[in-house]
Amino acid sequence: MKVYLNKYLSLFPFLILPLVIFWNPSWFSLMGYQAYWPIIWLLPWALIHGPFKSLLVGFLLGFALDTFNSDVYSQIPGLMICGFWFGKVGRLNRFINSPFQFGLTGAIGSLICGVIYFCQMVANLLLENSPLWIFSYGVENIFAQVFLTGLLAPVFCKWLYFLFSSKYKFNI
Amino acid sequence: MVKFRRLSTSRWWNNRSTWIIIIFFSVLLIVRLSKTFIFRDLYYFITKPFWPGEYQQEILRKSLNQELNIKLNQLEKDNLRLRQLLDLQNFSADNKLNSSVILRNTDSWWKKIILNKGSQNGVRTGDVVTGPGGLIGIIENTSRLTSSVQLLTAPNSKVGVWNERANLHGLLVGIGRKNPKLIFYSKNVDIKIGDYILSSPASTILPPNIPIGIIQSIDNESEPNTIATVQLSANPEAIDWVQIFRMRL
Numbered sequence: 001m002k003v004y005l006n007k008y009l010s011l012f013p014f015l016i017l018p019l020v021i022f023w024n025p026s027w028f029s030l031m032g033y034q035a036y037w038p039i040i041w042l043l044p045w046a047l048i049h050g051p052f053k054s055l056l057v058g059f060l061l062g063f064a065l066d067t068f069n070s071d072v073y074s075q076i077p078g079l080m081i082c083g084f085w086f087g088k089v090g091r092l093n094r095f096i097n098s099p100f101q102f103g104l105t106g107a108i109g110s111l112i113c114g115v116i117y118f119c120q121m122v123a124n125l126l127l128e129n130s131p132l133w134i135f136s137y138g139v140e141n142i143f144a145q146v147f148l149t150g151l152l153a154p155v156f157c158k159w160l161y162f163l164f165s166s167k168y169k170f171n172i
Numbered sequence: 173m174v175k176f177r178r179l180s181t182s183r184w185w186n187n188r189s190t191w192i193i194i195i196f197f198s199v200l201l202i203v204r205l206s207k208t209f210i211f212r213d214l215y216y217f218i219t220k221p222f223w224p225g226e227y228q229q230e231i232l233r234k235s236l237n238q239e240l241n242i243k244l245n246q247l248e249k250d251n252l253r254l255r256q257l258l259d260l261q262n263f264s265a266d267n268k269l270n271s272s273v274i275l276r277n278t279d280s281w282w283k284k285i286i287l288n289k290g291s292q293n294g295v296r297t298g299d300v301v302t303g304p305g306g307l308i309g310i311i312e313n314t315s316r317l318t319s320s321v322q323l324l325t326a327p328n329s330k331v332g333v334w335n336e337r338a339n340l341h342g343l344l345v346g347i348g349r350k351n352p353k354l355i356f357y358s359k360n361v362d363i364k365i366g367d368y369i370l371s372s373p374a375s376t377i378l379p380p381n382i383p384i385g386i387i388q389s390i391d392n393e394s395e396p397n398t399i400a401t402v403q404l405s406a407n408p409e410a411i412d413w414v415q416i417f418r419m420r421l
């Protein structure tokens with residue numbers, strides 16, 4: 001039992017992640033905007049497991065999240081890129097697990113995912129010859145997500161990192 | 173039952189982690205093919221103890237007075253036309269269904285709410301959802317127990333609306349913000365700030381004359397049509413109880 005819990009500990013937050021996205025807790029929102037929660041889970045996991053596993057997990061995570069929002073646009077490319085990059089950063093052994101590094105890395109990841117998603121929206125609107133009123137809203141939304149993710153990542157990512165790493169074990 | 177041999181003599185199908193990945197991906201594929209309906213129905217049971225109670229519904233009745241005042245003015249003027257439309261559309265009070273909001277996603281990129289009524293209650297895609305203040309959105313998909321509502325503020329939301337005073341029709345387009353844009357079909361229209369916007373009687377997806385909002389600002393310099401910003405009278409972020417109008421032809 002202990003072996004399975006220690007080995008598959010990262011799976012439980014992964015299963016809770018869709019619930020958090022569905023629930024959209026208003027305590028962590030600022031003026032109606034929310035942090036980008038998938039990045040907060042992906043960052044500590046990718047730092048530990050490396051770039052190629054994180055690339056695959058980013059794909060699976062984006063695949064699952066796209067299902068909840070029946071949109072034309074996809075979160076898969078952004079999460080794959082972020083997973084690979086986070087894994088590479090973790091492999092360089094320069095990541096010293098400080099709150100500032102978690103916050104900055106999370107914010108950049110949120111920026112990457114937000115920009116990729118927004119580009120898909122803009123491309124779709126251009127194809128439909130629709131006016132681009134969404135542009136100012138989109139830019140505002142991206143920056144708000146980046147700010148909030150950078151604010152919450154040091155707290156949650158550090159906790160998740162300790163949970164996922166081999167230093168933390170269940171003693172049952 | 174798969175039996176695993178020692179790792180040193182194993183092939184890919186003897187590797188436990190390979191099977192875990194395959195099973196995990198299969199589960200995700202099933203979730204994807206089912207379009208999360210299984211997950212949403214599971215969420216229905218998880219959140220059931222936390223649904224808003226009847227007390228909130230009583231409090232919200234007070235805000236209906238404002239909507240009813242607007243409706244009363246329109247009903248007196250359009251009584252004959254509504255009777256003709258009712259013959260075509262079979263829209264009556266018998267098709268109303270009360271529902272509570274169990275999930276709210278009104279920020280970020282996605283503008284939707286989830287209700288606790290689904291296909292087993294007779295809800296279908298295309299049904300109209302209203303709340304205290306007026307129109308909130310349209311049902312975009314249903315599971316057996318829940319329904320997803322696309323809000324008027326969603327970026328791909330487009331509904332036909334009109335202003336009765338000037339007899340002007342237009343298209344209300346969601347832009348992701350709280351105040352959607354209203355595109356009129358011509359330039360130099362007789363529209364003023366403060367005019368009421370209602371659902372168009374010419375619309376085939378909405379019942380006629382449901383209050384939607386008020387003109388907040390007008391951009392007279394836009395080309396080739398006049399574009400206005402609308403302040404919605406119903407606020408989906410604050411509403412816990414809604415009504416679903418089951419559209420039946």
